[in-house]
Amino acid sequence: MSEINNKEMVGRGTREGAALFRDWFQDLTEKAEKGETAAYVFVMGSIAEILRVFDLPMVFPEINSLQTAVRHVADDFLNTAEDYGYSPDICGYVKADFAMQMQNGKHPMGRIPKPGIAVLTNACNTYFKWGEIWERVHEIPMVSIDVPATREAGTRSWPGDEQFEREKKYVKVQIQELIEICEKITGKKFDIDRLREVMGHANTMSRGWKRVLELNQSRPSLFNALTDGTVYLGMSNVFRGTPEGARFFDRLVEEMEYMSANGIGTLTEEKYRLSFIGVPCYPIFRRFNEMFTEWGGAFVMSTYLWFAAGGTNLGVEYDLEDPLDSLAEGVLISVRDAMDSMFHPELTVLEQTSEFNIDGVVYHPIKSCRTTSAGMADNRRALMENSNLPSLFIESDMMDSRVVAEAQMKNRIDAFFEGLASRKAQIAIGEA
Amino acid sequence: MTVQVMEEWQGKSLDDILWLCQETVEDTEVTTVKRWRESGGKVLGHFQVYFPEEIAHAAGMLPMKMFGASVETRNADSRFGSFLCSILKTCLEQVLSGRVELDMFVTHPICDAARNLAPIWGRNYDYPCQILYLPQNPNSSYSIQYLKEEYERIQGVIEKVAEKKITDDDLRNSIAVYNKNRALLRKLYEIKRERPWLISINEAYVLTAVGGLISKEEHNEILEEALPLLEKRKARKQDRIRVVFEGGFCEQPPLDMLRTIGRSCYVVDDDLLIGMRYILEDIEPGNDPLNAMAEAYINKSTYSPVQHDLRKPKEKMLKERVKNANAEAVIITAAKMCEPGLEEQVTYTQEFDKDNTPYFVSEFEENMTSFDHLEIQLETFVENLIFD
Secondary structure (H helix, E strand, O other), rough: OOHHHHHHHEEEEEEEEHHHHHHHHHHHHHHHOOOOOEEEEOOOOOOOOHHHOOOOOOOOHHHHHHHHHHHOOOOHHHHHHHHHHOOOOOOHHHHHHHHHHHOEEOOOOOOOOOEEEEEEEEEHHHHHHHHHHHHHHHHOOEEOOOOOOOOOOOOOOOOHHHHHHHHHHHHHHHHHHHHHHHHHHHHHOOOOOHHHHHHHHHHHHHHHHHHHHHHHHOOOOOOOOOOOOHHHHHHHHHHHOHHHHHHHHHHHHHHHHHHOOOOOOOOOOOOOEEEEEEEOHHHHHHHHHEEEEEEEEEEEEEOOOHHOOOOOOHOOOOOOOOOOHHHHHHHHHHHHHHHHHHHHHHHHHHHHHHOOOOEEEEEEEOOOHHHOOOOOHHHHHHHHHHHHEEEEEEEEEOHHHHHHHHHHHHHHHHHHHHHHHHHHHHHHHHHH | OOOOOOOOOOOHHHHHHHHHHHHHOOOOHHHHHHHHOOOOOOEEEEEEOOOOOOHHHHOOEEEEEOOOOOOOOOHHHHOOOOOOOOHHHHHHHHHHHOOOOEEEEEEOOOOHHHHHHHHHHHHHHHOEEOOOOOOOOOOOOOOHHHHHHHHHHHHHHHHHOOOOOOHHHHHHHHHHHHHHHHHHHHHHHHHHHHOOHHHOOOHHHHHHHHHHHOHHHHHHHHHHHHHHHHHHHOOOOOEEEEOOOOOOOOOOOOOHHHHHHHHHHEEEEEEEHHHHHHHHHOOOOOOOOHHHHHHHHHHHEEOOOOOOOOOOOOOHHHHHHHHHHHEEEEEEEOOOOOOOHHHHHHHHHHHHHHHOOOEEEEEEEOOOOOHHHOOOOOHHHHHHHOOO
């Protein structure tokens, strides 16, 4: 393919994703200006498949909040919420959103409509506390979809297992109850054919997302899992179940296949292939990544792209012949996987180490998120016991710049790479 | 199996019984649990808030309520990062240090940190380390059925550990023991509400908490002995304000903090160790004991910041608690780094601002040792109310 085609193809996903993302915020702003409301949902189990059937616009408060950090205005939002009484020690996403609610939806990317309904899963317990705030502030219905997670490592149930089938029924009933509430608040009748259509698009997206993640096994890696990956992740959430989302992922797979076939990688001269565990450091998003790329470190895998995609990384595809049953099954498998990716990340990382040629693992526990962070130190201990993978453990936050110590972070990152370099040299000497 | 594991308390005075309870609760070596094991018994450790202990009891195991401990986290610190509450670390420290030996561990999806305990425990121990997935959508029409099935599942795991098949009659017997325990605790709280001068908050606390470290039969016997003595206690009513203490649903405030509060106030109700009092009425086991237990959890239970139930808005429930206890003010606390507790504090204070109910806000950590500052602040708060 010619260089012109190269330019058109390479980086297309990031460009198109950014444009679609801006359009989405623009659309939300217009809705907010007209006084329309939206369904507030979360990345780990948005249940978009149902909400789209009722044409409910969706707001992802986690994405709104992280945008304030990326745009370096999160501190103002956090201070507003803390002035109101919220503790410095709770989730920064919750506080930024609360501050935004108090300011009539004012957001650096536009304006966010108020909620008309909140839908959440139990993938994160803070979702409940967060939803309860909207319940009180806006007096809206809050619907929970409880997805029983894996009870103990290695005991996950699958379709056909008695336990799985019992739990699928619980999830299915809850989805049916959500449908009833949606019918009530929108005045629209549930249309199962429309659900099939939405699920068809969701299938394309899940299939594409799985493939994109797999393709990063290529050497050099095709995308940076921490930066580019976050753009794709945003698309997988915001546009789930839409024709735009399906088209985006079809084209993204095409781009990645092309890059892989032609040996094209990211701009980083790849020396070390890294796996990232946790949530990005949004207050210094670019700089955080640079501290690794400067050493030739490339993030080829990130658990964030698994759990924050609600487990759609598994590529579960729905059976459109029996949509409701299949949706319950898909939600149970995917959201459960999202939880496993936070609680047992080392199992999958170890499983995929050789396929992805991982040289090191970076753990990033954060103050804001105990779901992803509480088990990380022990997880790292287990990883070190079960493999000889070097790892780095750096604590900061996804929102709160007060706990992001860049200089200290850089020292530790530099030391980590010095260790990796020395290790590579020793291996090379051993092989010589 | 009924084994007496407490120091000899029969025939002792009320003060002696309360002293023994305090010694037991503060015993970092958890000698009662060791004695249980020495007698050949197995132990199921369960993390806060609520666990259906009847199932473990029916299998002949000792359900040990893990509510933290005053221990240095020398071993556990390496398993956790920063920004976490203390109780996670002290509970794990109890086992890592060898103070407590378990045959099974269970945690619950009460918060993001607590859910992580099962994976952490499981990476360190070979025995079952499970999450009991209490339903987080109790408003679903299917939640009771789901919970019954979840109880069946955990019963299966317990049976394997205990090497004993649990029959419905075993469960009925255990439910009866626990109904009695809940009734006795209700009686204790009734005394606190109606004649708070008869028992201080720290005394009531140890009398309750000891039940998490001994068999329920023994706890029932202690309560049956202590409550009549309490009724006869010679204590004069003093001019203190009546308060509700809120924020002790998971990590427990140090006893000295409770003593400090007790010096200025009558604590007429609280949510300390609320899991032991979560079910509000007797459970009628009927033909399907597990279903009855599930039904009780969903429909006959109190509230806590870690259970979302549309029927139980927490601020309304706390208001109800304050009203029922005829309290004049509320102490709204939260454990440091406790996400749900800290978030709920804002809701509570906003609610009490609406009708000018006085409240006192604080944070605590189970291992804190200095309370001078708290005492001064609390005395000022109380004086403001008394001289208002």
